[in-house]
Amino acid sequence: MWAAAIVAYLFLYLPLAIVVAYSFNDSRLNAEWVGFTFDWYRKLAQNEEMITAAVNSLAIALAASVVSTALGTMAGVAMHRYRLRLLPVLVLTPIAIPEILMGVALLIFFVMLNFTLGLVSVAIAHIAFCIGFVAIVVRARLAGMDESLVEAARDCGATPWQAFRRVTLPLIMPGVIAGALMAFTLSIDDFVITFFTAGAGTVTLPLQIYSMIKIAVTPEVNAVSTLLMLLTLVLIVVAARLSPSLLRTESD
């Protein structure tokens, strides 16, 4: 069984390791190792399309994580505290249905409203699918919280808002931050929904990577992939430390 597990771990990591390794390979072909170089990173730093795509991705992810964290936290609190019917359904279905459905539904919606596709439509779409993930993390954190602390605050005369602001919020803060990091990562990595809601002129990092691997692969793709992996890795490790339940709840 150890052997099977090691094979499974190799299967998971070898492909990514190859991408990282070739990003330092002094050859245009991803076929054999020639020598070590930073050239692809240097080329990347001068690639204006790529820089525009990265700036777009960061701007969208920032907006999406801020707004979806606010809305997702409210949803998590509401689902924890009240018996609701519609909200849990609306929060959880975007996670459960095929991603492409949300992409095409929003495409029809934006075009019907004559809403110009671009950074804003992508951000709106990202917020919609991130709310659920934030809500799940926040609700998990609330479920592990001692309710008597809030009751004590209320007994001492705190208004519901004061009790939330001074007691609940600080206690669930690690969950909120973990949710925000997760939303940021999901947004910066999203391809399918972005593909349908970005329109013709707007490019994000995943869209740029897609067109590069569809049309002409250069080892610059390896370099940008390596950087993107590094960023995601840092964010997720931080988020998982803040909210260990992240490991178990993100996919349900």
Place this chain on the structure above:
Amino acid sequence: MAARGRVDWGKWAVSGPPLAYLLFFFAIPTLIMLAASFRTPGDFGGLAPLVGADGRLDLNLESYARLAESTVYLEVFLKSVAYALVTTIACLLLAYPLATLIAQSPRKYRDLLLLLVILPFWSNFLIRIYAWMIILGPNAALARGVNAVLALFGAEPVPLLFSAFAVLVCLVYVHLPFMVLPLYANLEKHDRALLDAAQDLGASGWQRFWRITFPLSLPGVYAGAALVFIPALGIFAIPDILGGPNDSLIGNLIKQQFLESRDWPFGSVLSIVLTAAALGLAGLAAWVGRRGGRGSSRA
């Protein structure tokens, strides 16, 4: 709990904004897409006017009829189901030993081992597809090795990239963590005493697995199957990048209707069929899982 009745405004203040956002940017667009499936495609893409030149509402079942008319769509759909099924089974076979190992390892290493399974899942989806483009590429060691072996037997060289094989390997790769997580969550809760008891009664290793561990793990298996099957069914990027001309799945068909043919009503019909199939099968898995769960708790 906060006082009842008095804080009804609080309930709305907290649930109102996310509810409004999701209604406006998820529920309503989905309903519009449902409605679009009964409309007529516009001359230049999009939708024809809802009220026709003759002043009558232009709603019809033509796009649904088109789906029923040709077996091409049914074939693509069945192929998508087959790919998703193969992916689900392969993920189960790979995930089982991995999840068992994590569940049986000392508590302090479990979160780390689990994190190691999840990390690749968090790296960008396209990067993971691209990694397989490199590995399966015609100049890479794997393709050369495979073809060298084939040449020994006098067989024609086969391309690994742009094939059904490439699509399936990548589908398994991308969805594996979805299977490991629920399996692990289930296996972790198993009571070791049951296995010890079986061993005392003389059960072999295989018998212990097949008669105890596996039946008890069925709820985890069904949950993982749903989590793998649904996204695998709707995927379009993997066949788009790694597949050959015959590897288009239903996701590719939907993408094509929206962005190339610009036939939104038909694209909507395909999306609805995809979602209904995915949710229906997930519901089935959940139902079977609950029954399985009840059965095993009675045992």
